[in-house]
Amino acid sequence: MTRQAYTYYPGCSLQHRSHAYESSNRNVAQALGFDLVEMDDWNCCGATEYFSLNRLPAYALVARNLARAANEGADELVVPCSACFLNLHKTDKQMAQYPDLARSVNQALAAGDLHYTPGTVRVRHLVEVIISDIGFTELATRITRPLYGLKLAAYYGCLIARPDSIFDSTEHPTTMDRLFEVLGAESVPFALKTFCCGGHMAQISAETGFEMIHKIVKNAAENGADAIVTVCPMCQLNLDVYQNSANKLFDTDYQVPILFFTQVLGLALGLKPSDLGIGQEFVDAMPAINKISEVPPPKPKRERRDKQALPMPVMPE
Amino acid sequence: MSDKRVGVYVCHCGHNIAGTVDVEHVAEWAWGLPNVAVSRDCQFMCASLGQDMIEEDIREHGLTHIVVASCSPHMHEKTFRGACERAGLNPYLFEMANIREHASWVHPHDKDGATDKAKALVSAAVHRVLQQQPLEPLQVDIRPETLVVGGGIAGIQAALEIADAGFPVYLVEREPSIGGHMAQFDKTFPTLDCAACILTPKMFDAGAHPNITLLTYSEVEQVDGYVGNFTVRVRRKARHVDESLCTGCGTCWEKCPKKVIDTVFEAGMGYRTAIYRPFPQAVPKYPVIDTENCTYYQTGKCKICEKFCPTEAIRFDMEDEYVDLEVGNIVLATGYDIFDARRIPQYGYGRLANVFTSLEFERLTNAAGPTEGKVVLRDGVTEPRSVAIIHCVGSRDKNTNEYCSAICCMSSLKFDHLVMEKTGAQVYNFYIDMRPIHKGYEEFYHRILDEGTQFIRGRVAEITDAAHSPEEEGKLIVIAEDTLIGRQRRVPVDMVILAAGLEPRADAQGVAHMFGVGCGDSGFFTERHPKLDPVATMTEGVYIAGACQGPKDIPDSVAQGAAAAARILGVIFRKQVALEPIRASIDESRCSGCRICNTMCPYNAISFIEELSVSRVNPALCKGCGTCVAACPSQIITGAHFTFEQIMAEIDGILVDVHTAPPEHTAVEAV
Numbered sequence: 001m002t003r004q005a006y007t008y009y010p011g012c013s014l015q016h017r018s019h020a021y022e023s024s025n026r027n028v029a030q031a032l033g034f035d036l037v038e039m040d041d042w043n044c045c046g047a048t049e050y051f052s053l054n055r056l057p058a059y060a061l062v063a064r065n066l067a068r069a070a071n072e073g074a075d076e077l078v079v080p081c082s083a084c085f086l087n088l089h090k091t092d093k094q095m096a097q098y099p100d101l102a103r104s105v106n107q108a109l110a111a112g113d114l115h116y117t118p119g120t121v122r123v124r125h126l127v128e129v130i131i132s133d134i135g136f137t138e139l140a141t142r143i144t145r146p147l148y149g150l151k152l153a154a155y156y157g158c159l160i161a162r163p164d165s166i167f168d169s170t171e172h173p174t175t176m177d178r179l180f181e182v183l184g185a186e187s188v189p190f191a192l193k194t195f196c197c198g199g200h201m202a203q204i205s206a207e208t209g210f211e212m213i214h215k216i217v218k219n220a221a222e223n224g225a226d227a228i229v230t231v232c233p234m235c236q237l238n239l240d241v242y243q244n245s246a247n248k249l250f251d252t253d254y255q256v257p258i259l260f261f262t263q264v265l266g267l268a269l270g271l272k273p274s275d276l277g278i279g280q281e282f283v284d285a286m287p288a289i290n291k292i293s294e295v296p297p298p299k300p301k302r303e304r305r306d307k308q309a310l311p312m313p314v315m316p317e
Numbered sequence: 318m319s320d321k322r323v324g325v326y327v328c329h330c331g332h333n334i335a336g337t338v339d340v341e342h343v344a345e346w347a348w349g350l351p352n353v354a355v356s357r358d359c360q361f362m363c364a365s366l367g368q369d370m371i372e373e374d375i376r377e378h379g380l381t382h383i384v385v386a387s388c389s390p391h392m393h394e395k396t397f398r399g400a401c402e403r404a405g406l407n408p409y410l411f412e413m414a415n416i417r418e419h420a421s422w423v424h425p426h427d428k429d430g431a432t433d434k435a436k437a438l439v440s441a442a443v444h445r446v447l448q449q450q451p452l453e454p455l456q457v458d459i460r461p462e463t464l465v466v467g468g469g470i471a472g473i474q475a476a477l478e479i480a481d482a483g484f485p486v487y488l489v490e491r492e493p494s495i496g497g498h499m500a501q502f503d504k505t506f507p508t509l510d511c512a513a514c515i516l517t518p519k520m521f522d523a524g525a526h527p528n529i530t531l532l533t534y535s536e537v538e539q540v541d542g543y544v545g546n547f548t549v550r551v552r553r554k555a556r557h558v559d560e561s562l563c564t565g566c567g568t569c570w571e572k573c574p575k576k577v578i579d580t581v582f583e584a585g586m587g588y589r590t591a592i593y594r595p596f597p598q599a600v601p602k603y604p605v606i607d608t609e610n611c612t613y614y615q616t617g618k619c620k621i622c623e624k625f626c627p628t629e630a631i632r633f634d635m636e637d638e639y640v641d642l643e644v645g646n647i648v649l650a651t652g653y654d655i656f657d658a659r660r661i662p663q664y665g666y667g668r669l670a671n672v673f674t675s676l677e678f679e680r681l682t683n684a685a686g687p688t689e690g691k692v693v694l695r696d697g698v699t700e701p702r703s704v705a706i707i708h709c710v711g712s713r714d715k716n717t718n719e720y721c722s723a724i725c726c727m728s729s730l731k732f733d734h735l736v737m738e739k740t741g742a743q744v745y746n747f748y749i750d751m752r753p754i755h756k757g758y759e760e761f762y763h764r765i766l767d768e769g770t771q772f773i774r775g776r777v778a779e780i781t782d783a784a785h786s787p788e789e790e791g792k793l794i795v796i797a798e799d800t801l802i803g804r805q806r807r808v809p810v811d812m813v814i815l816a817a818g819l820e821p822r823a824d825a826q827g828v829a830h831m832f833g834v835g836c837g838d839s840g841f842f843t844e845r846h847p848k849l850d851p852v853a854t855m856t857e858g859v860y861i862a863g864a865c866q867g868p869k870d871i872p873d874s875v876a877q878g879a880a881a882a883a884r885i886l887g888v889i890f891r892k893q894v895a896l897e898p899i900r901a902s903i904d905e906s907r908c909s910g911c912r913i914c915n916t917m918c919p920y921n922a923i924s925f926i927e928e929l930s931v932s933r934v935n936p937a938l939c940k941g942c943g944t945c946v947a948a949c950p951s952q953i954i955t956g957a958h959f960t961f962e963q964i965m966a967e968i969d970g971i972l973v974d975v976h977t978a979p980p981e982h983t984a985v986e987a988v
Binding site: 169171172174189191192195215219306308309310311312313314 | 578580585586587588659661662663666667668670674677681687688693695696697698779781782783785
């Protein structure tokens with residue numbers, strides 16, 4: 001069951017480049033009847049690089065947030081960014097598993113009169129909070145404007161799927177696909193749904209980054225997606241901002257808008273596109289949004305069985 | 318009490334016990350326990366030297382009770398009881414202390430603690446044995462009939478061996494025909510002889526044998542009794558076809574308008590009608606009506622089969638029947654289920670059309686299968702130009718099954734050959750280790766290597782249709798690390814075959830419970846001893862054979878079927894078997910006749926004697942479980958060999974202070 005209020009760690013991206021995610025999170029939370037209460041005096045999670053450069057300060061940097069959240073009395077911390085989620089979750093888990101690490105981290109925290117006991121704060125991703133705490137059945141009752149006719153590619157990215165998936169499967173999750181179906185949209189097959197967007201590769205080695213981005217956009221477009229839906233500001237930035245650079249490199253012209261999951265959820269809850277930050281993206285999302293139909297798409301006719309073809313495996317109930 | 322003389326023998330079991338427990342000290346210390354007249358340690362108590370020692374001591378020192386501290390009673394209780402018996406001592410005056418499984422093996426890093434525990438266990442055994450009473454085993458007659466559950470190759474073999482020796486067999490099979498998985502295969506490794514050619518004669522023999530009663534389309538619902546005298550209730554599911562009239566002519570299934578996917582025999586690759594015979598060589602030849610899919614049962618209209626049946630054998634009103642069988646012994650040969658490859662979603666089975674399982678491929682390549690043996694893609698027409706075979710799918714994988722499924726290396730090699738022979742396609746094997754371990758298998762592996770198959774060593778990470786280059790377009794791309802060259806590879810192919818592992822039957826736990834056998838960690842039935850008694854179980858009279866005991870190929874399944882039959886024939890020829898006299902008894906002079914025990918007994922072994930107003934235990938039905946002993950409000954039910962005094966003495970014994978110094982003694986000599 002959903003709480004009245006969750007302690008919220010927005011992360012740097014949402015306060016700078018990904019305003020669209022932040023505003024859609026806030027408005028969706030309000031529409032669903034819970035508050036996201038920003039924790040006090042949080043700091044950067046170290047993003048993807050710091051752990052590779054200097055491990056102990058990286059853990060201490062992250063643990064400071066956990067310690068502060070614990071001091072505020074939070075037993076859960078809700079995080080909308082996949083990189084922040086992974087770092088916070090990883091730090092809590094590693095500190096619990098390796099007491100030596102926990103000791104060193106707490107030595108560092110002591111300089112700021114802080115201490116963190118691993119296991120105190122449960123780190124949760126916003127998408128998992130909405131899906132598990134509210135649930136599909138309840139969500140279905142809140143839908144006022146179903147996303148009929150919209151074809152979405154559920155892009156999980158690599159950080160929430162592995163190593164500890166927050167969903168059904170580390171390799172081929174389907175939970176978010178089910179969410180889209182609840183919203184009235186169609187979820188298209190998307191083989192690269194947990195493929196890495198390249199992270200900061202677009203800055204380090206542009207061509208390598210563009211190649212990774214291009215693969216994902218191409219796979220979604222070939223499967224007929226009107227939009228790719230993500231849960232991570234880094235994924236959104238890469239696929240959106242560099243889509244045209246990738247197009248140039250590979251001589252293609254994909255125009256697949258990249259939306260945050262709270263943006264499509266907000267549309268289905270009847271919120272206005274402008275309240276959800278739609279319009280801030282590089283690849284215009286309006287052509288996709290305009291495809292949303294008032295009526296559900298007609299059910300595909302049952303095709304006559306191909307006499308020659310072998311049946312597909314029968315799925316269990 | 319003073320005339321009782323206990324002999325204590327502490328076994329080293331090589332290093333198994335002595336490596337952890339200070340056995341000399343335990344033997345020395347045991348001299349101080351009540352009534353101990355002899356206490357010794359010995360390298361191997363189970364060897365003839367150890368057994369002779371017990372026998373000599375009983376004769377020379379007039380020992381009246383024996384305690385051996387060694388391994389589990391499952392292992393050697395029988396051995397030492399035999400030694401006592403040979404020296405004229407009642408075998409129930411013997412007690413075993415398990416200081417191996419219960420001390421040395423579980424506390425390998427705590428020598429002092431393990432030694433203390435061994436002393437406590439020896440003390441418990443000595444205190445207990447002093448309370449033990451001589452008992453006589455119950456002799457019961459063995460019925461000559463045998464029940465074989467499962468009509469695959471293991472069950473057929475067991476049934477034929479027993480029937481050929483002249484004894485009656487009931488062969489129960491869940492499906493409409495016997496034959497099992499082997500009937501689905503086209504070729505068998507490593508000889509590539511046709512599976513049907515070697516199986517169907519055996520199926521026919523089993524069907525026609527005067528000593529075998531086939532109960533197909535039937536399931537065991539209840540098992541009562543004990544070795545030699547089991548009562549088994551079998552549900553004969555309604556075939557809706559009168560076997561006495563049906564000639565198996567085939568008109569009914571030719572005329573039946575309802576087609577459904579056959580998920581059992583055709584592994585989902587082909588269709589069958591609602592009234593069907595699973596395959597042409599089926600034994601028996603009679604069809605069954607699948608009422609869940611039959612138009613008549615769903616809508617009340619159709620009856621086309623009845624209209625066309627020339628012998629009027631269709632019976633829509635037929636109902637399930639129950640038959641009660643009396644049998645002496647039981648063989649479980651219930652086989653395996655194939656691993657559901659959807660549990661590894663990154664391999665795309667069920668999502669990507671041209672990913673097949675090994676069982677699907679068996680049907681594809683079978684001359685009597687849905688494509689008449691043509692190896693084609695899911696569209697039913699296109700021949701693959703390249704095929705990848707993924708080994709160890711659902712085997713040797715901590716996420717699914719940790720064990721090796723034993724048959725997949727060889728069946729994959731067989732597929733390699735068949736694909737190349739039928740299509741000329743390039744075949745890639747993705748393997749972890751090759752394990753062609755039986756006679757002729759390694760040679761077969763080399764033959765396949767010489768035929769030009771590619772072997773890539775590495776577990777496959779993913780099978781995807783997301784092409785990254787023009788040559789990958791429209792293909793399935795197999796992504797794996799080639800661990801021999803240390804690089805990631807992307808191999809585009811037309812078809813992927815998943816060598817799916819073997820799993821226990823979905824209902825194995827329930828079946829195990831019904832027959833009183835155990836399931837191990839992996840879920841397969843547990844044998845009495847993994848090396849020395851692989852076909853018997855902990856329940857006397859119930860044997861296991863074939864893949865229900867663990868993954869195995871056809872030769873091993875046949876060997877186990879025959880082995881189980883040989884064991885049973887031995888028992889049948891003895892005509893009688895000795896049962897443990899561990900039974901409950903009621904002190905009728907003190908029984909209040911409350912009848913609480915009557916309803917508690919799981920074996921219905923307690924009846925109420927109206928005229929005396931007391932309850933009485935039938936020793937032939939009682940299994941000595943102790944439920945009634947605990948339930949009796951007057952505490953007047955006693956379990957032989959587990960009496961109140963014996964249990965309390967054992968508790969007293971285990972609570973003694975093990976740190977007391979060993980007493981002075983003179984008579985002990987090391988052996």
